């Protein structure tokens with residue numbers, strides 16, 4: 001029987017360094033700021049800290065455009081600061097997971113500068129250069145940041161590919177020298193003692209070599225190229241090579257960010273016998289309905305709980321015994337969980353705790369995003385001028401200029417689904433700028449920080465923070481959460497999310513009411529009279545008929 005790998009019992013906390021804690025008064029978060037908050041993270045009880053990119057970058061996409069993989073971003077500090085952070089984290093029993101961004105680099109990376117300088121450059125093939133035809137780009141694929149994916153380089157008359165911004169040219173993974181450069185860079189960080197990788201857009205590395213045209217997208221001249229660069233023909237070959245060359249030689253954890261995967265594909269990436277990754281992030285729950293919507297996520301189609309339940313249940317059962325799930329509601333690209341899936345007005349506390357319970361009792365490794373443990377909410381800046389995210393700024397121009405949306409409609413979309421919702425500064429206390437900085441922050445703080453901040457939370461036993469701390473502790477005492485089966489109950493119920501975990505010895509029933517209307521619910525006989533292990537309300541017994549309060553979530557152990 002294989003020993004259980006440590007990451008199956010771990011809880012990961014994602015830090016977006018730019019917005020976590022400023023230590024030197026320039027309004028931008030930094031590594032020394034993270035070091036000053038390690039004790040807070042230790043108290044919360046998390047095990048692994050995933051740092052969003054802290055490498056040298058011009059910050060066109062806030063660090064996801066890397067200009068030197070072996071240097072620290074100037075704003076974040078120095079390599080000595082990083083070494084100190086790693087040492088201080090390890091001294092507290094905390095592991096560090098870095099962000100691997102190797103589908104693309106910054107256009108200011110020395111490799112690209114050389115590649116672009118001359119068609120005969122030996123680094124020309126580090127990137128993807130193609131001739132257009134009749135003055136048109138090779139394909140009309142749409143970029144994730146609006147516009148096309150091919151940028152014309154006047155000097156050579158050739159186009160280079162960028163699935164994201166034009167300052168993020170895609171690396172050419174068909175080139176074995178590129179792959180070797182990446183593996184060397186990974187060893188540089190792993191030899192320092194780094195404990196794992198979150199792998200950015202990792203299922204985009206292998207493109208269909210024919211670069212076929214994509215399917216027309218409504219309301220634009222662009223096409224959907226995703227079928228030709230997601231989960232491409234050589235992706236598993238590349239990941240198995242990365243595993244053989246690098247990953248297999250370290251006791252680390254890996255999670256692939258893989259938009260557009262099904263559970264079956266998830267099993268191919270995360271199956272223990274696959275020698276690829278330990279788990280992946282899918283996006284089916286956070287992008288529900290967006291693909292059918294006219295303007296994608298900006299149309300913000302309404303969420304129906306049965307659809308969310310169906311997706312999560314499919315991943316729980318689809319990977320059971322075949323792979324491993326990551327569990328998340330929130331990250332630096334998504335709106336705040338309590339605003340998207342909960343009720344961030346009169347039931348903010350109850351629904352933030354409910355989301356914690358529903359997430360942490362499923363099978364998989366949970367990922368908590370900075371501020372989620374406080375029930376931080378979306379922000380509603382009154383003007384697009386206060387937004388910083390390239391995805392939002394590019395999209396708002398297209399929505400206005402090509403689709404005629406007025407400012408109010410654009411702002412409503414950005415308020416609901418913009419990535420800056422997750423990037424307003426971490427709210428530490430009720431001092432100016434929420435204790436994030438004593439300067440002007442790079443992005444405005446959410447004005448609700450006087451009520452929602454870590455200092456208030458740690459001073460209030462009824463806070464969301466204590467529910468996260470206690471639920472993390474509780475989950476670790478229950479091996480049924482790691483090993484048990486998952487069975488969804490009442491799949492079609494419009495407002496109740498109920499599931500059972502069972503490992504043959506222990507059985508748990510999770511009941512969560514995603515509604516502000518009180519509701520009754522009859523529980524299976526085996527749970528009647530059982531111990532209530534977790535409850536986000538002061539009272540609630542395991543009676544045959546539960547009388548649930550708005551956004552109440554309970555965990556009952558079979559008697």
Ligand code: TEU
Nearest residue numbers: 061064101144164200201259332333391
């Ligand atoms: O995101 C990959 C991705 O698919 C993005 O399009 C994201 O899902 C979308 O913007 C959500 O609206 C990764 C990083 O997480 C993101 O921050 C980067 O901007 C992107 O890759 C490019 O590196």
Ligand code: CA
Nearest residue numbers: 022024028030
């Ligand atoms: Ca700083």
